[in-house]
Amino acid sequence: MSPLTRLLILPSLAALLAGCAASLARVEPWERGRLAGDPMRAETTATEMKDWGHIYFSKEGTPANAGGGGGGCGCN
């Protein structure tokens, strides 16, 4: 796969999925009580935490998600 093809994949998928999403149900801001609560917040959950990202990056063969726990040698 050429670098150009690779670069075009993500924006193409974004356009496709955003188009599909427009036809989904819309939830108004005043209906989002549960969605905005602490148990639903991504930053509250352990699986989203950067320190776990770095542990997995250092001990496993899968690179870190972009922006999440990467950086560093991960040697030893």
Next chain:
Amino acid sequence: MRLQLNPGFWVLVALGLLVRPIGVAAQSVITAKKLRYQETSPGITVDEDLLEAQLQFDNEDQMSLSATHDVVTGASPTGIPSTDTVTGASALASQPAGGQQFADFSDERWSYSIGYAPLLTRTFRLNTALHYGTEQDYLSRGATLGATIELNKKNTTLTPAVTMFWDRVMPSNALPDGDKRLSMYSLGIAQVLDAENLVTLELGLVRSEGELSDPYKLVLVGDAALPESRPDTRDGWSVQAGWRNAPFPHLAWNVALRHYQDDWGIDSQTLSAGVLGELGEHWLVELFGRHYRQTAADFFARSYPAGDTSTYRTSDLRLSDFSANTLGTTVTYKFNESLWLEGSVAAYIQNNPAITEGTTESFFGGDLRGNESEGDESESESDEHEGGGGGAGALLSATVYSIALKWRFF
């Protein structure tokens, strides 16, 4: 105490405090955290201090600052099978599961990140960040450029991002320095389905180039221990789908599945899940788990026969075929809406057929970073570990503890 040693950490603290009077609005959080990652012996221990500020100004622009300090001590597998004396293929064949020798090492890592995310229009936020990290033998510099785009009355959120790292490996043994570049392209999509359900999809491409071999890992070729050798490029892609559901006002659960594969032959699948519940006014409790599995890299082997002519070789267990499980819990006490105390404990267990109890005695009689051998002490540790047995399917097991204080501004 260690935090006092580095002025950069306190510069970040001062920046955070200076920012407060400028006008920090809702959604701002400052976190101070201590974390310990401890493997069973022989293994490593990591003590981490983290300070992080996520600030939102009156004009809704956001800024993030973080500083992380890791102290790593202990021993890690070298790649060399754990025989008493390596004399050839017959000795290797007698090893039950290709367990490896361990080598002592220590390291210290400082990592900083600063991000600024201006809200350019009501529905478009630009995300920028710079990353900088140092280890005794490693330098990492990175930058992120991305965006948060809200669509459909904020029911759909797109988060495209590009992150680049320009790293330098400076091995403390005899191997030469090398450069490494990492390019990550990602696109996240979050979709609100209804008042209780949110689904996410994240696509990622990652390209690594340059010196990708681990300078401290060896391979055994016949009787000779040689540095490992990996390809100088690696292309991978990933897709992750997630679902969050709040069936009750104070309870939510989440599940995510990730698939990754690359041209080194590694395929991995990750299933992670969590349940979070609020107990009364003050308590928030989370149970979380994760299952991970991967295939081995095409060029991985526990050892190589004499005369092997392969271009690429590694016995690094992280590139082997294994599975891993994480199980943990986090309990948060909210003194009030602004001050939270969070404690977490988790177990991480890797089921790797190539690991046994091993030995801390290095193949060269000293550790792999070129430091002096500890002589008698090392020898006695070696005996102790060998006495522990080992065998097929032995486990790498670690415990992770953390405690954090969070200040939230409204």
